[in-house]
Amino acid sequence: MPENAVDEDQAPTASDNEGVYAGPPPSHLQAIEVDSNTHSDDNDSALDSELGSTTSTSIVSSIQDYEYANGRRYHAYKRGAYLLPNDEAEQDRLDLLHHVFLLALNGHLFISPLSTPQRILDIGTGTGIWAIDIADEYPSAQVIGIDLSPIQPGWVPPNVQFYVEDAETEWMYADDDSFDLIHTRVMGGSIGDWDKFASQSYTHLKSDGWLELHEPQSWVVSDDDSMTRCEYTTQFQTKCVEAAKKFCKDINLAHSHKQRLLDTGFVDVQEDIIRLPLGSWPRDRRLKEIGRFWLEHMVAGVEVYTLGFIGKVLGWSEIECRMLIAKCTEELRDRKNHLYVNLYVVRGRKP
Template identity: 55%
Template sequence: MAAPAPASASGPRGTATDAAPDPPQPSEPTSAQATETAQSGPAEPPQPGATAASQNQLTAASLEQHTEETQAEAGAGAGADEQVGNLQSVLHLEPDTGSNSDNDSAFDATSSASTSLASSILNYEYTNGRRYHGYRQGSYVLPNDEQEQDRLDLLHHIFLLILSGKLYDAPITPPPRRVLDIGTGTGIWAIDFADENPGCEVIGTDLSPIQPTWIPPNAKFYIDDAESEWVYSASEAYDLIHGRGLSGGIGDWDKLIRQCYTHLTPGGWLEFQEPMALCESDDGTMAAAVDMDRWQDLCNDAAQVFKKDIRVADSLKQKMIDAGFVDVHEKVVKVPVGPWPRDPRMKEIGRYQREHMAMGIEPYTLGFIGKVLGWSEAECRVLIAKVINDVRNRAFHIYIRFIFVHGRKPESAVH
């Protein structure tokens, strides 16, 4: 990457990208499970990744208002059967018909170059009541303020629930010595990984200096643009490169994947965890969510104008294969928006995802539809209110596909 600057020790927490939405694909929903698919050829057996070091206190607080609903639904419904499919789809969610409720681094004060860079990085843009990054201004349309950081940390919690507490899905052995987290945002994934792997050096990069001051001694954060040319030396190769929620923030995914391949050690792993920016249903109820459907089409149109795809998730597997990765696996999980599934585990995940989505409607609308398509703030606010109503409508059995893809650089590859 282009000579990364150390992240400021001050400020809140992160930036990243995440899911937006679009129309349905019918078929009666049933259970809650992921399907894993693999590139032909022997794959290594999966092993657990690092467990998250701490629970996100925000998530509990943000859902406190739903305690009564949680209690009402706790006894409703039974777990649905798992169904494992092949290459393409995935899991089925059965609606619950029994209930209708709902760093230690800082800028060198003696360096004029660092001082100038610090000034640029901290020169935030304030628009429509939200704060946006200053470094490479305009290259990323979502905010980096406290509200957005809360959303990103909630999303981290959802990913942990989906992966049963694991931070990654790749079968990595032996434990990695150097790890890179692209688009680290609040740094929560990198911090958890560093806590769980004290012998591993963990680097997190992002456009915004919003990581916390107190971090593990083996973690470092840098201000950097992952789309710039990477300048790491051969001795700085990584055993694992991780990227999550980058959709809408990357313009050239093929270049990014090639750079990841180049800067991995032979046998090293690349893993992406991406929500597909498309709301769907298996029972046709998405058709009635007209405002959400219109909203996700507008977001996708804006992303095309912005030239940063928000629906790239389901093409990442083939892109990694084309770049030379082997043992490429894809896992797709249908994540419900709301606690409508019968399966208790997916009901819990859906409750969190509904709150996460409700928090994300405003930044996506103001960023993509407002900034890119030129809508006024007033027009955006009207649409935001309508879409949030659809998100909270318990009659809509909507889900978003979360796609996990990992692949290995061949042992025979030359760094």
């Protein structure tokens, strides 16, 4: 996979927001140019998931003894370890996220310089869509996907296997089962001890194997004064960070991964920062397309994070959560607000 798969010149400058530290701003990057045509087509209703809803694999019934709350379905295995739902609406959101990341990475599933990885581990595999795609791309590889929820499809390529496992426990892979590539994305709020995670990844990689992390910074920013008009968006993300810390799982840590990999012993550590606009306001056509899909993903994400983190951890009622969701969604959909999120793509090699 070419090292220059990501165009670093397309990453933006993130202005700091008050209240919560969002990581050092990538000051060498240029601001996103706004499309002055306010009447451009911003109809996102045609956005459909390219894959249908997935079905659960046939496994032990206790793992499928799901919890239901606020009209959403949550995982059963290690109940409460993960705060977001696993129902069909959430699966659609995760598949939409996959599409956004493919657009952001110019169609690449990963950008570490590996030509033919033969053992691949996908941690927090979700619907399994990334694992399935990479199994198709490398048919000689053995691909393993793990998650707390058994929501992956039953019909998959013969070279991919899914397991219900907790990545925060000790990994039990044998020494001769080491991996060429370990991949994870959007795991902020899921991992409590990231240093342990990096260490276990290092241990279970082959020599010259790569760990690649795709993590959006969990803080919406703007290059102009848009955030000053987004009172409820600021409240939403401030409360999410507060809840995550109370839950002992940081969600606003993407900027720290590069140093973490260096401290663990990885070499050739690289970090790319890719801007993900919220909506079609950028002039750049590629960013405009990314923004349309990312906005829909974020709107769906506001609901699940508000109900999961602010509701469950901070004790807000469903009515309070729904009011915040509605107000925040209104701000995100306002085309006058030029908002975006920085996606950090960090990878390192085990020497």
